[in-house]
Amino acid sequence: MAENDKRSEQSRKVTFSIDKSQNFPDWYDRAIEVAKIVDARYPIKGMNAWMPYGFKALKLMLSKMEFLLDDTGHNEVYFPLMIPESVFSKEADFLRGFNGESFIVTQAGETELAERLYIRPTSETGMYDTVKLWIKSEADLPLKLYQTVNVFRHETKQTRPLMRVREIVKFKEAHTFHANAEDAAQQVDEAINVYKRFFDMMLLPYKVLRTPSWDTFPGAEYNYDFMSVIPDGKGIELASVINLGKKFSLAFGIQYQNSQNDYSYVYQTCYGISERTLGTIMAIHGDNNGLLLPPIIAPTQAIIVPIYYAGKEQPVNKACAEIRETLEKSNIRTSLDSRQNTAGEKFYEWEAKGVPIRIEVGPKDVENGSAVVVRRDTREKKPVKVEELSNHIRMTLDDISINMKKRADAYLKERILHFDTVEDVKKEYKERLGLVGLPWCGEERCGRSIEEKIGIPTIGYDEHKGAKGKCASCGNPGKTEMFFGRTY
RNA sequence: GGGGAGUUACGCUAACCUGGCAGACUAUCAGCCUUGGGCGCUGAUGAUCCGAGUUCAAAUCUCGGACUCCCCA
Numbered sequence: 001m002a003e004n005d006k007r008s009e010q011s012r013k014v015t016f017s018i019d020k021s022q023n024f025p026d027w028y029d030r031a032i033e034v035a036k037i038v039d040a041r042y043p044i045k046g047m048n049a050w051m052p053y054g055f056k057a058l059k060l061m062l063s064k065m066e067f068l069l070d071d072t073g074h075n076e077v078y079f080p081l082m083i084p085e086s087v088f089s090k091e092a093d094f095l096r097g098f099n100g101e102s103f104i105v106t107q108a109g110e111t112e113l114a115e116r117l118y119i120r121p122t123s124e125t126g127m128y129d130t131v132k133l134w135i136k137s138e139a140d141l142p143l144k145l146y147q148t149v150n151v152f153r154h155e156t157k158q159t160r161p162l163m164r165v166r167e168i169v170k171f172k173e174a175h176t177f178h179a180n181a182e183d184a185a186q187q188v189d190e191a192i193n194v195y196k197r198f199f200d201m202m203l204l205p206y207k208v209l210r211t212p213s214w215d216t217f218p219g220a221e222y223n224y225d226f227m228s229v230i231p232d233g234k235g236i237e238l239a240s241v242i243n244l245g246k247k248f249s250l251a252f253g254i255q256y257q258n259s260q261n262d263y264s265y266v267y268q269t270c271y272g273i274s275e276r277t278l279g280t281i282m283a284i285h286g287d288n289n290g291l292l293l294p295p296i297i298a299p300t301q302a303i304i305v306p307i308y309y310a311g312k313e314q315p316v317n318k319a320c321a322e323i324r325e326t327l328e329k330s331n332i333r334t335s336l337d338s339r340q341n342t343a344g345e346k347f348y349e350w351e352a353k354g355v356p357i358r359i360e361v362g363p364k365d366v367e368n369g370s371a372v373v374v375r376r377d378t379r380e381k382k383p384v385k386v387e388e389l390s391n392h393i394r395m396t397l398d399d400i401s402i403n404m405k406k407r408a409d410a411y412l413k414e415r416i417l418h419f420d421t422v423e424d425v426k427k428e429y430k431e432r433l434g435l436v437g438l439p440w441c442g443e444e445r446c447g448r449s450i451e452e453k454i455g456i457p458t459i460g461y462d463e464h465k466g467a468k469g470k471c472a473s474c475g476n477p478g479k480t481e482m483f484f485g486r487t488y
Numbered sequence: 489g490g491g492g493a494g495u496u497a498c499g500c501u502a503a504c505c506u507g508g509c510a511g512a513c514u515a516u517c518a519g520c521c522u523u524g525g526g527c528g529c530u531g532a533u534g535a536u537c538c539g540a541g542u543u544c545a546a547a548u549c550u551c552g553g554a555c556u557c558c559c560c561a
Contacts (some may be wrong), residue, residue: 033499041498045556158557306523344525351525362524372524 012237016288026233028283035353037282038161046159048168053353056299058170062148064201064296065273068194074144074174081149082117083126090125091251097218098122101153104418114304118185118404119152120280124219124248124270127175132254135266138179141256142187146174161211162279163236164488173272177249179256184243184267188224191241191271195226197437198273199238202281203294203405204228205412206238209483211459221245227483229415230283233432235459235485241367244268276488282354284408291354292376294404295439297399301333302393303350307343307362319366322459323359324391330390331396350378356400357393377403417483420469425454435485439478447482456484 016034020027028370032038037054050058066076071395081106089095101120106112120126127145135143150169159165178184193206199206206226215222223242227235249255251267258264278297285292295301304324306316327334335355337346343360350358360372370383373392377400384392415434419425425436436456440447450473452460460483467478 018546043555305524310521340523342523342526344523344527346523347525349509364524 010293016290017481019444020231020286020288024283025231027286027288031282031352032161037278040161042164045477046155046164048161048165048167048321050169050197054278055297057120057293057297058275060299061202061278061281062170062172068171068198069174072144073196074146074176077145077147078149079123079127079130079147081120082124083120085118088118088125089131090129091219091248093247094124094219096368099152099256101155103154104154104464106260108337114421116174117347119150120149120151122151122171122272123147123149123173124175124244125252126250128252128254128268131175131177132249132252133321135177135250135254135256137257138259141177141179141266142175144174144187145176146172149174160279160488162275163230163283168274168276171272171274171440174278174320175270176459177254178269179258179264181245181267184245186247187241187269188241190223191269195239195241195271195273199226199277201294201296202277203401203408204238204277204281204284205408207412207416207462207483210463211460212444212447212458212482214374214448217242217245219247221247227352227459228280228284228436229412229434229485230280230488233415233434233486235435235483235487236276236280236282237487239271239273241271242269244270268484274461284411285352286453289348290352291483292404293398295356298354298356299333300353300355300398302327302335302357302359303347304334304336304357304359304361305343307360308340309363315366316361316363318372319386320361322426323361323371323386324465326386327393330394331392332390336369345442357396359393360391375400377407416483420472422450422453422472425456431486435483437462437481437483438472439469440480441471441474441476442479443471443474446471449473450482451484454484456486459483459485459487 011123011415011487016027016030018027018030029040033040035053036051037057038048038050039050042049056195098121102121105117105119130144131143134140148170151168153166153168155164156162156167176184176187178187184235197440206228209225209227209273211217211223211225213222219242220242228235228238244263246267248268253264256266268320281294281297282291285294306318306320308316317338320338324334324336337350347358354376358374358375358376360374365371365383366394368383371383371389372381373384373396374381375396416437417429417434418437419428423436431437436454438450440450440461447458462483465479465481467481469478470476471478
């Protein structure tokens with residue numbers, strides 16, 4: 001810093017006095033606030049107002065999911081927010097699972113309603129009650145639907161923006177209906193593949209785990225969860241893929257007429273993701289300067305920051321406008337920050353918002369016919385000739401994505417810990433480290449017993465990976481690896 | 489499910505115990521100075537969660553409510 005520089009080190013503001021690795025919860029709240037993703041000041045716990053920048057990122061993310069669903073033969077529909085109590089309570093396990101956390105409308109104005117109306121905590125019941133009218137014959141199957149809706153759950157525990165909320169604003173849920181069990185099972189596989197493609201695009205690391213039989217989704221035959229780990233060591237369920245079997249079709253009477261002129265009950269699956277995915281993206285990729293958004297969902301992929309000097313604004317502005325036009329022509333989402341704040345202030349702000357690339361244009365650059373390109377992930381600065389800018393930015397965006405994915409995969413690997421015995425876990429595991437894997441024989445009794453001994457809840461097991469050692473409970477050969485962890 | 493703490497301007501906070509002009513920082517707005525990593529200066533806007541009680545007088549004391557946070561099962 002030059003001696004004549006009036007800026008003093010001490011008066012410098014600090015966006016993040018909070019260290020992400022030391023205090024993740026506070027870091028997360030602050031990062032979301034500074035980047036203007038959501039406004040958590042909305043006066044209901046667990047319900048947040050989405051701000052323009054955050055909502056743009058969310059929409060970009062969802063559009064990728066929509067593309068994948070459309071591409072695999074799903075059709076978009078919409079079902080109402082409210083579900084009559086008589087419909088909501090038709091499937092017993094489902095009712096037991098969601099009754100306690102549902103909001104229920106009991107009156108309109110001062111008039112008490114004849115029948116109570118449930119605000120959907122998820123849409124199964126409301127949907128299936130009507131879809132049964134749509135299905136007549138085998139020719140109507142398979143039927144693959146999805147909708148993007150808000151759902152409400154009265155969370156009593158701590159809430160956290162995007163991760164654990166009372167109003168899930170964008171629940172993108174798919175529901176499918178099939179003629180037989182094989183087709184339904186196949187659909188589960190397709191859904192898992194769709195989600196793999198999606199989370200890979202979002203540069204998120206995950207592990208697909210099958211939920212143990214004693215812990216499945218209410219009303220399910222079996223289900224899989226896409227699990228990731230956030231920096232405080234807690235597991236987070238990014239997506240759930242559920243085989244409902246005939247449970248709901250029996251409860252709701254969803255039947256089709258088959259070729260033998262008999263009626264058969266349909267087999268169903270459902271699966272969904274939400275804005276939690278965006279929350280996890282921010283949690284995993286952010287650093288002590290704020291967010292880092294994957295280029296694929298960044299509302300602004302490149303921010304142009306003019307560096308003004310008195311009397312030299314005109315040429316700088318002109319160069320910036322030209323660069324912006326060029327980049328937009330190459331389909332790079334570009335913004336220009338021509339506000340009169342100091343350059344440094346703007347740098348910090350756009351870094352906090354997670355914009356992948358910054359382009360600095362000052363009088364020196366104009367003279368040289370170049371611009372300074374700065375990567376958000378490495379903060380590396382590089383002068384680039386204006387003619388080469390479009391190409392360079394494209395390549396750099398790709399490179400940032402590759403780098404982010406690499407980092408994220410390495411990150412998850414560190415947070416999934418493999419142990420051989422309960423004793424090892426007790427000796428070496430501390431809460432904030434991540435998920436715990438132990439060999440398991442496949443018996444419910446043993447799964448529950450391990451859970452109790454190590455005091456960490458079961459999450460699910462990796463179906464496709466055999467375990468090396470002996471079951472951590474009974475000592476018989478381990479069939480698979482069971483994972484344990486605290487979750488959101 | 490049980491327990492505890494709290495609520496003052498967009499945000500953070502002082503005054504509370506011991507009742508007496510609600511003060512600072514930040515932000516915002518107007519202007520100046522500036523702009524290659526948060527500089528500085530002048531001025532302005534803006535607040536005691538809601539309801540009741542005690543009192544000459546309540547952010548402050550008492551009671552009730554709402555909401556928020558934390559801890560334990």
